[in-house]
Amino acid sequence: MNRRTLLGSAAALVAASALPSFAAEDKLKVGFIYVGPVGDGGWSFQHDLARKAVVEKYGDKVETTFIESVPEGADAERALTQLALAGNKLIFATSFGFMDATINVAKKFPDVKFEHATGYKTAENVSTYDARFYEGRAVMGTIAGRMTKSNKIGYIGSFPIPEVIQGINSSFIHARKVNPNVEMKVVWAYTWFDPAKEADAAAALIAEGVDVILQHTDSTAPLAKAQEAGAIGFGQASDMAAFKPTPRVSAIIDNWAPYYIKRVGEALDGSWKSHSVWLGIGDGEVEIGEITDAVPAEVKAEAEALKAKIASGEYHPFTGPLKKQDGSDWLAEGQKAEDKDLSSMNFYVEGIAAPMPK
Amino acid sequence: MISVFILLLGAATPILFAALGELVAERAGVLNLGVEGMMVGGALAGFAAAHATGSPALGFAVAALAGAALSMLFAMMTQYLLSNQVATGLALTLFGLGLTAMFGKPYEGVKAPAMMAGPLGLNWMIWLGLAMVPVVWWFLVRTRPGLILRAVGENHDAAHGLGYPVRAMRIAALAFGGAMAGMGGAYISIATVLQWTEGMTAGAGWIALAIVVFAQWNPWGVLAGAWLFGGVTVLQLRLQAAGVAVPVQFLAMAPYLATILVLVLISARQKFGRSGGGAAPGSLGRPFHALR
Numbered sequence: 145m146n147r148r149t150l151l152g153s154a155a156a157l158v159a160a161s162a163l164p165s166f167a168a169e170d171k172l173k174v175g176f177i178y179v180g181p182v183g184d185g186g187w188s189f190q191h192d193l194a195r196k197a198v199v200e201k202y203g204d205k206v207e208t209t210f211i212e213s214v215p216e217g218a219d220a221e222r223a224l225t226q227l228a229l230a231g232n233k234l235i236f237a238t239s240f241g242f243m244d245a246t247i248n249v250a251k252k253f254p255d256v257k258f259e260h261a262t263g264y265k266t267a268e269n270v271s272t273y274d275a276r277f278y279e280g281r282a283v284m285g286t287i288a289g290r291m292t293k294s295n296k297i298g299y300i301g302s303f304p305i306p307e308v309i310q311g312i313n314s315s316f317i318h319a320r321k322v323n324p325n326v327e328m329k330v331v332w333a334y335t336w337f338d339p340a341k342e343a344d345a346a347a348a349l350i351a352e353g354v355d356v357i358l359q360h361t362d363s364t365a366p367l368a369k370a371q372e373a374g375a376i377g378f379g380q381a382s383d384m385a386a387f388k389p390t391p392r393v394s395a396i397i398d399n400w401a402p403y404y405i406k407r408v409g410e411a412l413d414g415s416w417k418s419h420s421v422w423l424g425i426g427d428g429e430v431e432i433g434e435i436t437d438a439v440p441a442e443v444k445a446e447a448e449a450l451k452a453k454i455a456s457g458e459y460h461p462f463t464g465p466l467k468k469q470d471g472s473d474w475l476a477e478g479q480k481a482e483d484k485d486l487s488s489m490n491f492y493v494e495g496i497a498a499p500m501p502k
Numbered sequence: 503m504i505s506v507f508i509l510l511l512g513a514a515t516p517i518l519f520a521a522l523g524e525l526v527a528e529r530a531g532v533l534n535l536g537v538e539g540m541m542v543g544g545a546l547a548g549f550a551a552a553h554a555t556g557s558p559a560l561g562f563a564v565a566a567l568a569g570a571a572l573s574m575l576f577a578m579m580t581q582y583l584l585s586n587q588v589a590t591g592l593a594l595t596l597f598g599l600g601l602t603a604m605f606g607k608p609y610e611g612v613k614a615p616a617m618m619a620g621p622l623g624l625n626w627m628i629w630l631g632l633a634m635v636p637v638v639w640w641f642l643v644r645t646r647p648g649l650i651l652r653a654v655g656e657n658h659d660a661a662h663g664l665g666y667p668v669r670a671m672r673i674a675a676l677a678f679g680g681a682m683a684g685m686g687g688a689y690i691s692i693a694t695v696l697q698w699t700e701g702m703t704a705g706a707g708w709i710a711l712a713i714v715v716f717a718q719w720n721p722w723g724v725l726a727g728a729w730l731f732g733g734v735t736v737l738q739l740r741l742q743a744a745g746v747a748v749p750v751q752f753l754a755m756a757p758y759l760a761t762i763l764v765l766v767l768i769s770a771r772q773k774f775g776r777s778g779g780g781a782a783p784g785s786l787g788r789p790f791h792a793l794r
Contacts, residue, residue, distance in 0.1 A: 183700035338704040339695040348739040368696040499747035
């Protein structure tokens, strides 16, 4: 069911949910809202894969519904309310910008459980879950620093929120670690999904001499643009395997399936409790897509070694000494960043020349 | 500087095509809010054809046909069944987005053939878009069919009384608008993004509608509007890439602000008696029935 048919049948759903439901009692209804279309090939696509994994795992015990392309803001509140009225007892809101809408709707439906991705506001019936994307970005940054010939790497950001800023900093720190001459150019697209704009952003970076593009937007448009210009890039959120072996030389993949299966299972057996989790490479929630042969073997080995060290917990991508962009101290030698500092990160690290948007 | 201008022309082309098409439809008195739907239809059909044949030119031709076909649905609803134009247009947009989401699945992750390069580093579609501006202006202002089209748009009862084919004129204008929107959409998939992605027009159709108002239903104004809207997008991205701190939110709303400003100026001019030409066509959005 997509959003439009849902809108069309909203009245029917409201009417139906007012009646006591007999047959539906033994089935857990699970709802999802996505910020982009399931066909975006990136972020929303991965959430939908995880939804399908839930269906596969629990079969007849669950019934899932999703609404795609829900704009962040007031529309999200409406979509969430519709899902709650339609009898969904567990609802996944899968974008940062759904945060306030989720909290508002959760207040009105205390018996419905909500799971909000990448946010920081929780309640009795609202959990948050997030992935340590910056761990994957460290691996991408290492490859980017080694692969660039112009010593200019570019980053297409969506919105200047902590999750994205962590990614920019992590990529840059690790690119510079392997290549002291590397420079980072940043373009904010102010959208999660707008292929034409993402392509224009990639073109603007390429025109500045960038030959390795990292992206934190959801479509494959920057990869297509990179290919046209002979630059390289990385799959974002999803593997984006269609662009192998180049321009896509590796990918950062969000694997939500284990978490969704676990939480739906807990909702089924009654052990679901509100929490706030942040899982990374070691937990299997962030995966690194195949590093293709376009990357020299020694660079590939270096990237994989870094991934292994992060997964085992031996290495934290934000380990001092690190300074902020303005030159002030952030982390002392050997000091690791704390989660609360990361989840409110609003500054670039030293060495990034681009201005932080206000 | 030159490369910025080339990027600007590229970013302006899809909205230029769509807005010129919508301008002709609106000058004939029909408000078609389905531009976005026709664009996305053209984006998919054009991409599919270009991919299948390896020829972008053929892709654009198919996109024009697809856009025109979608506009004929609108024409049937509004011109024969006299449905509400606003509601039908919105429905056409939703229909186009849904339809392409369904049929577009096999084309996800598929790559486009190389675009046809033209003179001065600009592809032929950019040139065609620029050439269409004087052509549309000439047609509307200097030809007899153009005059009839405008008469139909200004006062369909009078035009009908004079024996002009109101409905046929409007259907032709809608077909042209659909074809242009289809080509504009295909420019996004074939030339800008180089692939098909669901919902890829991402609001370009609505910008085209705003441009028509901004331009006060004048083709040259449409060109200025497309450059303004396209230019702001490209310029702010370029400035960011060059490391300049730009107030992105302000730039993003600037074209819309300019549109509102133009509307205010126009209505102020009318209020103080110096009513100029160029305001909305008199019969815009009103249904026409010959037997009324």
